[in-house]
Amino acid sequence: MADLQKTPLFDLHVELGAKMVPFAGFEMPVQYPLGVMKEHLHTRSKAGLFDVSHMGQVILRGENIVADLEKLIPMNVGALAVGRQRYGFFTNEQGGILDDLMFANRDDHIFMVVNAARKDHDIAHLKKGLGEASVEVLEDRALLALQGLGAEDALAKFDNNCRDMRFMDVRDLKLCGAECWVSRSGYTGEDGYEISVPNGKAEELARALLSDDNVEAIGLGARDSLRLEAGLCLYGHDIDETTSPVEAGLVWAIQKSRRETGDFIGDVAIMKALKEGPVRKRVGLRPTGRAPMREGVVLFKSETSIDPIGSITSGGFGPSFGGPVAMGYVLNHFANEGAQVFGEQRGKRLPIDVVNLPFIPANFKR
Amino acid sequence: MKFTEEHEWLEKDEDTVSVGITEHASEALGDIVFVELPEIGTMVSKGDEIVVIESVKAASDIMAPIDGEIVEINEALIDAPSSINESPLDAWFFKIKPSDPTQFDSYLDEDAYTAIIS
DSSP, rough: TTTOOOOTHHHHHHHTTTTEEEEETTTEEOOOTHHHHHHHHHHHSSSSEEEEEEEEEEEOOOOOOHHHHHOOOOOOTTOOOOTEEEEEEEOOSSOOEEEEEEEEEOOOSSEEEEGGGHHHHHHHHHHHHHSHHHHEEEESSEEEEESSSSSHHHHHTOGGGGGOOOTTBEEEEEEETTEEESSSSOOOSSSSSEEEHHHHHHHHHHHHHHHHHHHHEOHHHHHHHHHHHHHHOOOTTTTTTOOTTTTOOGGGGGGGGHHHOOSSSSSHOOOOHHOOOSSSSEEEEEESSSSSOTTTTTSSSSSSSSSEEEEEEEEEETTTEEEEEEEEEEEEGOSSSEEEEEEETTTTEEEEEEESSSSSSSOOOO | OOOOOOOOOOESSSOOEEEEEOOHHHHHHHSSSEEOOOOOOOEEEETTTEEEEESSSOOOEEEOOOOOOEEEEEEHHHOOOEEEEEEOOOOOOEEEEETTTHHHHHHHHHHHHHHHHH
């Protein structure tokens, strides 16, 4: 793994006994000795600490940054209050999704977090699309996510000001003497925080958080099953350049004003899809048997039908749900709770119920 | 008890051979959440993929280590797949009535197996 990058927490992961795997050009912990199942359950019931330093942290500044950014993402950037964060995505001319992201209004700049695997792409896209604006990629900051029911209590030991933050609030907090940028957000469906911390203080902060009996280090394996149960999309799997936000069920992230006025890349295609409705939709898929069904499983309307009606884009075992869970795309006709479809696995057609997402309701502090 | 290089264990009972996976395999697979067993009465050949195991990470197969007939399956594993992780050497998957008893003897003893995994 010589060519892989390491996050500032690499030595800590190894010391904790993590199994390291290559992920998006980084050597990342997929699981710790606790194992995926227990890590997942611990996060929901207590608190889990994730190293997400592989993700891209970007600062955008410029006189016309709001208007310029609104060309690249169909979100209402201008209406985002100082100290607030939103979910968003870059779109292409066909109305597909180039990456999904979080962006925050930090008064004199916009702070954006993008997916690790799309970082280089996104930065080039921002530099090209934003013209005069400054696109500063932060290589000197790590990113930690503290997630779960006990996240607030665990973080409040360092700075009580985290308590009255609401979901998607962004604030500067001093943690272990480090200037941290903290948002009340995450990608597990649980309450929690994402903490941008200077590289030099990342390990100290992580160790301090982990010294709390309620906080365990959690790997990418559990991160994936947590977000899947929460019905959240994984870029490159559930959404990509060929999926529109309309069929992905992400229209909620496009504020009403933007749906009406357009003026963003892909506006024609997305407004058309909004008007006409999508051909296929992303849905929750619950295999009725015990066998997990994973990405790539092709879906059919019956045990004998020939034409596929969709496929699974993410799937596995849901530890909190207590059974197999999946999501994927099905033709519109099948995209309603209660519809039954069949997934072909190891030469057999196994029944799957179409269900509404999420599998586990979100615990955000709204 | 004998061991295969595919990290299965075999134990000879009176006229049958029980088959499971080793601790090493169980740890590598991670938390097991699903097991699909062969049907009793199936004639299997050495190398046939006859058990499907799904862990939180991925699906994998267990091969028949010897030729013979499946005479018993451990249905308790279907309801409690996690018992495999808890005690892999107790969690037998199936019992084979061997058609060639010498195949059993060709596998590794414990020392030889320990050597290949260390």
